[in-house]
Amino acid sequence: MNLPNKLTTARVIMIPFFVVCMLLPVEGNTLKWAALAIFIIASLTDLLDGYIARKNNLVTNFGKFMDPLADKLLVCAALICLVELQRLPAWMVIVIISREFIISGFRLIASDNGRVIAASYWGKFKTTFQMVMVCLMIADIPALSVLTQIVMWVALILTVVSLVDYIVKNKDVLAEQH
Numbered sequence: 525m526n527l528p529n530k531l532t533t534a535r536v537i538m539i540p541f542f543v544v545c546m547l548l549p550v551e552g553n554t555l556k557w558a559a560l561a562i563f564i565i566a567s568l569t570d571l572l573d574g575y576i577a578r579k580n581n582l583v584t585n586f587g588k589f590m591d592p593l594a595d596k597l598l599v600c601a602a603l604i605c606l607v608e609l610q611r612l613p614a615w616m617v618i619v620i621i622s623r624e625f626i627i628s629g630f631r632l633i634a635s636d637n638g639r640v641i642a643a644s645y646w647g648k649f650k651t652t653f654q655m656v657m658v659c660l661m662i663a664d665i666p667a668l669s670v671l672t673q674i675v676m677w678v679a680l681i682l683t684v685v686s687l688v689d690y691i692v693k694n695k696d697v698l699a700e701q702h
Contacts, residue, residue: 526582528591531573535594538566539601546605546662560662566598567655588640589631595651596624602658611661616680620654623687630690634697641694646686653679 525533545559573591577583600621606612627647634641643651657679660672 526577526584528573528577528582529584529587531569531576532587532590532594535566535569535573535598536590538562539598542566542598543601543605546602547608556662556664560659563598563602563655563658563662567659570595570598570651570655585640588642589635592631592643592647593628596628599651599654599658600624602662603654606658606661611664612676616676619680620683623683626687627690630694630697634694637697639697641697644686644689644693646682646689650679650682650686653682 542559542562545555545562548555570591573587577587603612603617603620607614607617631641653675657672657675660668660675
């Protein structure tokens with residue numbers, strides 16, 4: 525369990541605290557800002573663990589598998605909370621989560637064939653935009669509503685583009701099943 529893997533694990537541990545801060549019905553904005561802080565810290569661990577792993581040659585199969593899973597868990601928890609708070613349409617979250625299930629299925633098939641598929645650049649862009657979108661939606665600042673909408677649509681487009689890119693680049697994974 526090296527440092528990047530500890531950071532990934534810490535990101536997963538932060539998720540329940542984030543969800544409680546998002547959904548606990550308390551007067552005022554204190555929990556909203558606490559949720560935003562937790563989400564930002566968790567998101568930064570994503571950048572940090574990958575940087576440390578690559579820089580110090582600490583890339584592991586655990587990291588290749590758990591890092592994208594931790595990202596998915598964090599972002600999906602946030603998106604579901606935003607639907608609950610009526611800040612994000614459910615259909616959009618369904619598209620985003622469906623993409624995550626499809627990619628997870630691909631990874632599972634690849635794993636059965638002894639392959640580990642790392643995240644692509646499109647997937648990293650998608651994750652970045654989703655995380656920025658979540659931050660903007662948690663903050664819920666009226667003066668940033670247009671920016672929030674633009675980032676939301678870019679995140680959705682990148683979700684679909686990254687899915688298509690992933691399938692095209694890894695279509696041989698499915699071919700190995702026949």
